[in-house]
Amino acid sequence: MESEDAADSADSADAPPERPDEPWVMPREYEIGGVRWLSDASREMARALHPLLAQVTREELAEGPPPRIEDAAVPAEVSSLYRPMVVQHVWTVSIEDVTEFNVDQFLTDLHGLADSMGGQMVRGMLDHISAVSEEYGNTVDATGQDFVDAFAESLETMDLSFDKDGRPNLTIVMHPGTLEKLRENPPTSEQEARIDAILSRRREEWLASRRRRDLP
Incomplete structure (x- = not known):
């Protein structure tokens, strides 16, 4: 009996201690794959969900600028x-949903x-565009103007490019209330003719500028 007790004691000493409070551990490669999947x-x-965002092309950077400290001045060498754009979202996870694998x-x-x-x-992108346009004087004050007339005026000032079919590469973003008013009061034939004439002239100017760049 004594020898058996001694053997049991030796076995107990060699066995790794139980760690009932050990947190759940996931292989590093699973973590990397999970984070990448969630990001993508x-x-x-x-x-x-946001078609305007889908129209923006993405560029991968090997190295980006360091995170900017809140309220810190922008470095002088920066364009x-x-x-800067701050984007954040709070995601609260219930432990019950995790343990029950609540996929829904x-x-x-x-x-x-x-x-x-x-x-x-x-x-953030629209605020950026508005701020830069305001800074460089590329805005049109539409106060008291019909929307279509203000739009025609803006076509005179903005940089335009055209696709292979001659259509302007142009995206119009407007408030839903403005869109509803435009539906109720569509452009007149005179306004449509004015816009067509502006686009035709701007297209010829754009084509002429491209021909000049092709010269040796």
């Missing part, structure tokens, strides 16, 4: 076109993340 899925879903709740939360982040990015 949320980005593509955001672009699907005047630089505008996860997908709902993912949709909320994509919609929130995409909406913030679109608003």
Whole structure:
């Protein structure tokens, strides 16, 4: 009996200690793959939910600028076109949903993340465009003007390019209220003719500038 007790004691001493409170551990490669999947899925879903965001091309950077400290001055060497954009979203996860593998709740939360982040990015881009346009004097004051007349005036001042079929590479973003008013009061034939004439002239100017660049 004594020898058996001694053997049991030796076995107990050699066995690794039990760690009932050990947190759940996931292989590093799973973590990397999961983060990459979540990033790609949320980005593509955001672009699907916000068509304006989907029109923006993306460029991969090997090295980006360091994070900017809030309220810190922008470095002097930074382009005047630089505008920082803060995008954030709070995602609260219930431990019950995790332990029960509640996929429906996860997908709902993912949709909320994509919609929130995409909406913030679109608003940030429009704010950026407005700020830069205002700084460089590329704005048209439409106060007291008909929207179509103000739009025609803006076509005279903005840089335009055209596709192979001669159509302007132009995206119009407007408030839903303005869109509804435009539907109720569509452009007159005179306004349409004015816009067509401006676009035709701008197209010829654009083609002429391209021909000059092709000269040796």
